[in-house]
Amino acid sequence: MGGLLPDHRLPVTLNLAGSHVACEVRTNQGYIDAVAETSRHIYVMEFRMGKAAEAMQQIREKGYAQKYLHRGKTVTLLAVGFDSQARNIGNWEEERLV
Numbered sequence: 001m002g003g004l005l006p007d008h009r010l011p012v013t014l015n016l017a018g019s020h021v022a023c024e025v026r027t028n029q030g031y032i033d034a035v036a037e038t039s040r041h042i043y044v045m046e047f048r049m050g051k052a053a054e055a056m057q058q059i060r061e062k063g064y065a066q067k068y069l070h071r072g073k074t075v076t077l078l079a080v081g082f083d084s085q086a087r088n089i090g091n092w093e094e095e096r097l098v
Helices: 006-016 052-061 066-071
Strands: 018-029 031-036 041-049 074-083 087-096
Touching: 031 074, 041 052, 041 066, 052 074
Parallel strands: 041 074
Antiparallel strands: 018 031, 031 041, 074 087
16 A cells, blocks of 8 residues: 555545445535445544544534435444644544434
8 A cells, every 4th residue: 555645545444444435425515525334334524634523513514414314324423633743633523323
C-alpha cells in the first residue's frame, strides 16, 4: 500500500475487512464523506479537521442517515475530528440508530 495516498487508506482497509465502502456519497443535502456497509451494519462517517461535534452536527442537520434507515441494518453515525497539532485523530463521536 506504499503507493496509495493517505486518503485512500481508510476505504482500502475497510474493503479488505469485508465492508463495501463508498466515498463522497451524494445526497440532496450534500456529500457524506464515507459510508461503510457490512451484512448487518451501515456506518455513516464524516471527517473534520477540528472537533468531532461539528461533524456530528452536520450528519444530523443534513439527514445523512435517512437514505439507509429502511435497509433493516443497524446504522451508526461516526464523526471524527482530527487534531492538526498531533496529526492524528483528536476525538470522535458515535451514535447508533436502529
